[in-house]
Amino acid sequence: MKTTLYLEDLAPGQVYGGAGRTKVTAESIVAFARDFDPQDFHLGEERARRTAFKGLAASGWHTAALTMRLTVDSDFTPAGGILGAGVEQLSWPRPVRPGDELRVQTEVLEVRPSKSKPDQGIAKVRVTTLNQKNETVQEFVAVLVVPKRPR
């Protein structure tokens, strides 16, 4: 049973996560790339070997999409859903490779009530995606809209 988190439940320094892991396969890397990012380094091991990646790597947008799924399935469960107004400083410090197993953690950085809307506020969270060696493969700061607890 998941807890519904309201703005009042969030505080800087909290870290949310969960047991969720996603195994990234070569097939899923190529399937995503065919739909959304058809470039040599994402389309097959052989073609990728001659690129800057020196081998098959997941599209950064694939990593972002997998990260969203892991976050939705995690214990970070704001009321009304994970509703992003925007993202700051999205980076991919190292490639995601076939066989990698990803997990995410969400750290609350900042919480503030909205000035214009009395029933909600803004939470800034850092979402970090890690591989099985605990290396960061993606990181960003999301600005989320979070409802206050109904009175």
Added chain:
Amino acid sequence: MKTTLYLEDLAPGQVYGGAGRTKVTAESIVAFARDFDPQDFHLGEERARRTAFKGLAASGWHTAALTMRLTVDSDFTPAGGILGAGVEQLSWPRPVRPGDELRVQTEVLEVRPSKSKPDQGIAKVRVTTLNQKNETVQEFVAVLVVPKRPR
């Protein structure tokens, strides 16, 4: 026939685009959401009506993925591919709805040679995704690695 763009070909103020359009269907919104962002506002018209979106809306990560596809298919064709080191200030100013038709444009903001790697440089570009009413549905600044022309 597409031109291969080297660092020397890029200059601030250039705008790249192309004829590419993507029609977003309710089915594709729901299919992406089932895989990557299973939240009520992305999973079906009826469930979405009771959320902050007041109707079905595409996941922001779906818009980002469709934007990548449109960009790869556009006339913005850097040598070695579109290789993002990171993204700054990604925002979704309005939702993408079923029936929307998206296109992208890429504006060069800044070009500079790398200090450490003499054969490449960095280009900052603003990638804007527009709907059929010419409203911006997504915007971000990407930091790309672009090779210099071989001598």
